Amino acid sequence: MIDMKGVHKTYANGVTALNGVDVHIDSGEFVYLVGPSGAGKSTFVKMIFRGEKPSTGIVKVDNKDLSTYKERHIPKVRRKIGVVYQDFKLLPKLTIYENVAFALEVIEESPKIIRDRVMEVLDLVGIKDKARSFPDELSGGEQQRVAIARAIANNPKVVIADEPTGNLDPETSWGIMKVLEDINQKGTTIIMATHSKEIVNTIKRRVIAIENGRIVRDEAGGEYGYEV
Numbered sequence: 001m002i003d004m005k006g007v008h009k010t011y012a013n014g015v016t017a018l019n020g021v022d023v024h025i026d027s028g029e030f031v032y033l034v035g036p037s038g039a040g041k042s043t044f045v046k047m048i049f050r051g052e053k054p055s056t057g058i059v060k061v062d063n064k065d066l067s068t069y070k071e072r073h074i075p076k077v078r079r080k081i082g083v084v085y086q087d088f089k090l091l092p093k094l095t096i097y098e099n100v101a102f103a104l105e106v107i108e109e110s111p112k113i114i115r116d117r118v119m120e121v122l123d124l125v126g127i128k129d130k131a132r133s134f135p136d137e138l139s140g141g142e143q144q145r146v147a148i149a150r151a152i153a154n155n156p157k158v159v160i161a162d163e164p165t166g167n168l169d170p171e172t173s174w175g176i177m178k179v180l181e182d183i184n185q186k187g188t189t190i191i192m193a194t195h196s197k198e199i200v201n202t203i204k205r206r207v208i209a210i211e212n213g214r215i216v217r218d219e220a221g222g223e224y225g226y227e228v
């Protein structure tokens with residue numbers, strides 16, 4: 001599903017965030033990305049949804065080399081990928097329903113499909129009753145559920161979650177993990193950057209540890225491996 005070969009990323013300020021990454025992630029896997037702050041985790045996930053381009057190396061999603069897409073076709077790549085952020089990134093002036101619908105409108109889904117699908121995904125993440133509310137009327141955990149609903153509305157093959165529980169209390173975080181596990185169980189590949197030792201050591205999945213822009217550990221059912 002995802003392949004990186006010899007990926008380096010040096011930002012314009014000269015900081016090298018990825019320094020030779022080779023990795024293969026299969027369809028349907030659930031992968032944690034761990035590592036110290038500044039290690040390159042966010043840069044790693046940005047390679048996958050083309051939030052940034054690699055300086056050198058190849059990134060393939062679904063067997064397609066992302067560098068072969070013209071800039072105007074990048075939205076096509078993004079259709080295969082849902083992204084969930086630590087700070088939710090909901091549109092404050094739109095209702096919950098409209099936030100999710102918007103993700104489908106921009107890819108020109110038909111109004112009927114949008115109506116059905118929005119309610120279906122809001123139901124899936126357990127937040128259907130808040131469809132008419134605005135983001136600032138919801139708790140952090142509820143907002144993150146909406147962000148996940150938005151990310152999966154388009155049935156992406158991959159969901160990338162960059163510290164999805166970073167702004168949530170532990171109890172709420174477990175609820176969000178349950179949602180991500182359910183989505184994974186239905187076949188969606190999940191890649192989650194996290195600083196949560198508790199989550200990684202409890203819900204055991206593949207762990208890829210990054211330090212100084214390199215993969216230093218890659219273990220099925222691995223531990224978080226850092227002191228917090």
Ligand SMILES: Nc1ncnc2c1ncn2[C@@H]1O[C@H](COP(=O)(O)OP(=O)(O)OP(=O)(O)O)[C@@H](O)[C@H]1O
Pocket residue numbers: 011012013015016017035036037038039040041042043044
């Ligand atoms: N847009 C950018 N321009 C310049 N440097 C950047 C940019 N984004 C990240 N960096 C730098 O690249 C390095 C890796 O950053 P990245 O955000 O990928 O790390 P991270 O592992 O996700 O960190 P954290 O756990 O703190 O979120 C850091 O030194 C960071 O300062």
